[in-house]
Amino acid sequence: MQHATFRRNTILRAAIATLAALLWNLPTIAFAAPPATVYFPSGDGTELVGYLFQPPGDSAIPHPRRPAIVMLHGRGGPYSSIVNAKCARVGRDMTSPCNAGTLSQRHKMWGEYWSSRGYLALHVDSFGPRGRAHGYGRNSHDLPERQAVNEMTVRPLDAEGALAYLAARDDVQKERIMLQGWSNGGSTALNVMYRQAQGQSSAAPLRFRAALVLYPGCGARSLLTRRYRSDTEVWVFLAENDEEVSPRNCLSVMPANDPNKLVSMTEYPGATHDFDDPGRARQSVAENRAAQEDILQRAASLLEALPAKPAGKDE
Secondary structure, rough: OOOHHHHHHHHHHHHHHHHHHHHHHHHHHHHOOOOOEEEEEOOOOOOEEEEEEEEOHHHHOOOOOOOEEEEEOOOOOOOOOOOHHHOOOOOOOOOOOOOOOOOOOHHHHHHHHHHHHEEEEEEEEEOOOOOOOOOOOOOOOOHHHHHHHOOOOOOHHHHHHHHHHOOOOOHHHHHEEEEEEHHHHHHHHHHHHHHHHOOOOOOOOOOOEEEEOOOOOOOOOOOOOOOOOOOOOEEEEEEOOOOOHHHHHHHHHOOOOOEEEEEEEEOOOOOOOOOOOOOHHHHHHHHHHHHHHHHHHHHHHHHHHHHOOOOOOOO
């Protein structure tokens, strides 16, 4: 009996010690400083909300000019699924559970990834300023209400507005502003780069230097063209077992004979949609873990290796 009591007490003390350690570390995990909230106009005049991740130690040097990247969320919106069902409109002088502190795990991860590598990373909320912060579920693409945030006609103007906002800051290298998008935001990013190549950008003569595009929708109702072209570097990352969008559609519209090799595609075997999401569900798939590891290793290196101008451009 004494032995059993001693064993129970030992287990209890160990559990208490574990809980104490978790509670001790909780403020660091839960109360990490969120990104700054900023406001700027879309190309269509809508005032957008953005979340700006800034490199650590920015204040040590007066206005250091840094590269920057604009990030575009997918159809689920920028916020955590724990809170977004309670959200509608997000904007200046409004209180909402959808805010800088409740971004999704993936968007936090990437914002911190870029800021830790010296970038200013601006995550653009296209949905909240238009009363749609809740985002949309799977198979909702053709809902009439989603026309207000359409990836061909509306969201490219948001990305171009973000480009203009960053270029106007005195801490940004305006010739090295990049673009990144996921899913519906990936389709948007492809459309932005296509508009730019066609001379149709609302932010011209400002330009995105390059784009990283993850598991975009490439169907006829998602892209502006069935013969995709870009005049600067675009990297597209596809998931072989994507359950939401077809990687075959993307492979069919991307240029196969681009002499400058500006558009590059990687297809991850066995990976699913959202393969980079750090949540347990996606990362329980071994192929997703491999894909996430690969893209996190490559993303910054791809951008850092960019020449001052894309291949084929006149000096």
